[in-house]
Amino acid sequence: MKIVAIETLVCHARMRNWVFVKVVTDQPGLWGWGEATLEWHTRGVVGAVEDLSQLLIGEDPTRIEHLWQMMHRQHFWHGHGIVRSTAIAGIDIALWDILGKVAGLPVSKLMGGPVRDHVRTYCHLGGGRMEDFYETAADDAKRFAELARQAVEEGFTAFKSMAVPSTLPLEGLRPIRAAEQAVAAMREAVGESIDIMVDCHARPSPAMGLSFAKALEPYGLYFLEEPCWPESVDGLARIARAVATPIATGERVTNLAAFRDLFAAGACSVCQLDITHCGGLSEARRIAALAEAYRFALAPHNPQGPVSTAASLEFGFSQPSYVICETVHEDVPWRSEVVREGYVVERQGRIVRPNTRPGLGIEIDEEAVRRHPFEQEILQRVFLSDGSVGDW
Numbered sequence: 001m002k003i004v005a006i007e008t009l010v011c012h013a014r015m016r017n018w019v020f021v022k023v024v025t026d027q028p029g030l031w032g033w034g035e036a037t038l039e040w041h042t043r044g045v046v047g048a049v050e051d052l053s054q055l056l057i058g059e060d061p062t063r064i065e066h067l068w069q070m071m072h073r074q075h076f077w078h079g080h081g082i083v084r085s086t087a088i089a090g091i092d093i094a095l096w097d098i099l100g101k102v103a104g105l106p107v108s109k110l111m112g113g114p115v116r117d118h119v120r121t122y123c124h125l126g127g128g129r130m131e132d133f134y135e136t137a138a139d140d141a142k143r144f145a146e147l148a149r150q151a152v153e154e155g156f157t158a159f160k161s162m163a164v165p166s167t168l169p170l171e172g173l174r175p176i177r178a179a180e181q182a183v184a185a186m187r188e189a190v191g192e193s194i195d196i197m198v199d200c201h202a203r204p205s206p207a208m209g210l211s212f213a214k215a216l217e218p219y220g221l222y223f224l225e226e227p228c229w230p231e232s233v234d235g236l237a238r239i240a241r242a243v244a245t246p247i248a249t250g251e252r253v254t255n256l257a258a259f260r261d262l263f264a265a266g267a268c269s270v271c272q273l274d275i276t277h278c279g280g281l282s283e284a285r286r287i288a289a290l291a292e293a294y295r296f297a298l299a300p301h302n303p304q305g306p307v308s309t310a311a312s313l314e315f316g317f318s319q320p321s322y323v324i325c326e327t328v329h330e331d332v333p334w335r336s337e338v339v340r341e342g343y344v345v346e347r348q349g350r351i352v353r354p355n356t357r358p359g360l361g362i363e364i365d366e367e368a369v370r371r372h373p374f375e376q377e378i379l380q381r382v383f384l385s386d387g388s389v390g391d392w
């Protein structure tokens, strides 16, 4: 069996262009689907997939690890820059899908699963609708409470919010109190049996992140995400030591060695590797094995498209320490037209039972994808109160 083509299909989904990767074999009707979505870098990733495909055409698609090593190590530059690691991920996920189809088994079974009966999912406030999730002002506590209630009414037992505003490297009490009031309002709205997550989007400096973490600690967050830059390993470790709240990070960390440094420093206790950015399921398994030695929880980052979600679920059914799957369901109203999925989300509790179809259990409707061709993503340019540049 040989790989004969590696194609990219770009599907514009408002905030993101989903980049689907199709690895085609010389066997009639046998191909695999991957995803390499990287917002604001769509053209770069599509080009990187094309560059990598030169290494892979004519190769046996079932030699996944061998091909991964080729993609990561050949052509001199190692594959851990974000564009190339995302391109590698898209191809790697598609290779696992092919292997599952060849074996007639779901990917989670190829990896020794399933290790659990169901996977729990969580949503973004507003189901991932850009205006609700990213643009609710941190001082609008009432709106946070409404959206929190809505998530619970939709059956979710956990949700994520962006209740921490952008701040200068040092600010006084005002933003801290705003975040605190937003979280207090959500807790008041949903009670203590629902898990609330707050994503800081790595906006705060380590000092501000520490202040936010201390202020939010009494509200019993399920985790506090990216309270400062992932590059500030010491800052993350200082915050993690100072509060009981589990600290989550890893969505922008693209390789095993960088996770080793995070873990060894005690910089988190929830590993948010992104399967579509860290080199795919092959590297994700290595990162998970390393995390297992520390007994860290796995909660992969997944605000992207439906192939990414399917990959995260298959991973979740194969990893003992996987605790929850991130999902968005209201980013675009036609999400379900693009994909046929092998799993069902139970509305009560929003849990997922194992997929029983081969591979990732999905099929992409290429016609539906063509109805939403590439458009430039909406620019997100963040400037702070004094006009200086901030993080999105």
Ligand SMILES: [Mg+2]
Binding pocket: 199, 201, 225, 226, 251
């Ligand atoms: Mg995040």
